[in-house]
Amino acid sequence: MTSRPLRVLHIEDAELDHELALAHLRRGGQEVHTLRVETEADYRRALHGQPWDVVLSDFNLPHGFTGLQALEILMHSGLVLPFILVSGAIGEDVAVQAMRHGASDYLLKNNLARLAPAVDNAIEAAEMRRAKRDADERLAQSQQQLRELAQHLQASVEAERVAIAREIHDDVGGSLTALRFELAWLERHNAEPEAQQHLHAARESLTHAIEASKRIMQNLRPAILEQGLVAALQWMTQSFRRRSGVDCVLRTSHDSLQLPAGVPLVAYRTAQEALTNILKHAQARQVVVELSLGAGVLSLEISDDGRGLSREDLAKAQSFGIRGLRERAGTVGGWIDLSSRPGGGTTLILSIPLAAEGGDAASEAAAWGNS
Structure with missing residues (x-):
């Protein structure tokens, strides 16, 4: 039971039935603020006109409007509100259909003694659905943020790979190329066999280093x-x-x-x-x-x-x-x-x-x- 008045949107064409439902709610200890509507147009306006705690609806209404249509309008509104059918005559198949489509409960007008507890239970269930919806929205938002973070990290990693590859090409690659020219000069100007042997080994190591740097650059930045x-x-x-x-x-x-x-x-x-x-x-x-x-x-x-x-x-x-x-x-x-x-x-x-x-x-x- 809430400390503030219970806000009830009542779809009912009979004033007497409306007053009877209010009497049972007040008998259950509720202070009730209510609005009675009869037509689909009035219902649509009232639904978004102010916040409600529960929607009560007769099944058979004037001008071909029915409780199932009212339920469908609520389900498509995006609002999470309990919806209770209260009718003088409703078949079991219609009641089951209403429950499958999202109705919280259904009552017969000749058995309104359980209206107040039914409303309390429906409001509690709706609050749980709203809490779940809010949690799902926060989870979806967190997952989207994680995806965006993952995309940003992937972009950062690739950008860093490019930067490293460029440094290897410009600095290491340039130094290795200069070293190859120096070794070639030494080979031309030093004919001693022992020196030539060491120079040949150095050239092989240099060739290996150049090939390794090329392989590393290829892995970092697949040109x-x-x-x-x-x-x-x-x-x-x-x-x-x-x-x-x-x-x-x-x-x-x-x-x-x-x-x-x-x-x-x-x-x-x-x-x-x-x-x-x-x-x-x-x-x-x-x-x-x-x-x-x-x-x-x-x-x-x-x-x-x-x-x-x-x-x-x-x-x-x-x-x-x-x-x-x-x-x-x-x-x-x-x-x-x-x-x-x-x-x-x-x-x-x-x-x-x-x-x-x-x-x-x-x-x-x-x-x-x-x-």
Whole structure:
């Protein structure tokens, strides 16, 4: 029972029935503030005219207006209000239909003794629904903020990768190139065999350092994406095969693809992470990377014939590694599926609906992903 007056919107064409309902509410200890309406137009105006605690409605009303129609109007209004049917004659099937459509309760006019407790129960239930709705809205807002934060972090990570790659290219790469010229000069001006032997070893180390810096820059900033996702995946699978000795093939339904900005980078990073994990953990002999586009959905599937994942491994797969991939996929509206059978290999699938808005991508991702 509230300390303030109970605010009741009553849809009733009979003044006597209206007064009888009020009498039962007051008998239940309620101080009641009420408004009686008869027509649909008056009901619609009153519904939003002021706050109400409960709506009571007769079933049969003038001008073809019914209690079920009043209930439907309330359900579409966005208001969370208890709605109680109070009728002189209502069939069980109609009562059940009303309850299924959101009515809080139904009473017969010849049994109004339980009207007050029914109203109290309905108001309490409505307050719980409002609290749940508010909690759901706050949760949805928090989830949206987390998605926006994840997108921002992904953008920041990619921007930082670009900055590091640029520094390696400009500073380290420049220094290594200058060192190569210095070694070449020493080789030309010092013919002693022992010196030549050391210079040759230094050149080999320098060549290794230059190749390593190029590989690091490629991993940080995949310039190969400028040639398109298909070309980038071809380069990646070939490089993986050379580096690991594992048979790795690319199957694709298209020789080239025109994709929205950001999508190629997400697909590239997903394949890169999957191949890295396969190399570290799978003990696989064969890896298949499949890229396809159908029904407006880009699909990237990476499968291996390795040892597979146990239940414990799959539980670990829900940690930050796969979460990171899922968050990255979410930046372009995509999702990740991971499946495995112990001893039967593992399959990771990235799906991106190209027709849907996928969210903001990193500015550098947009620059790399135009092909």
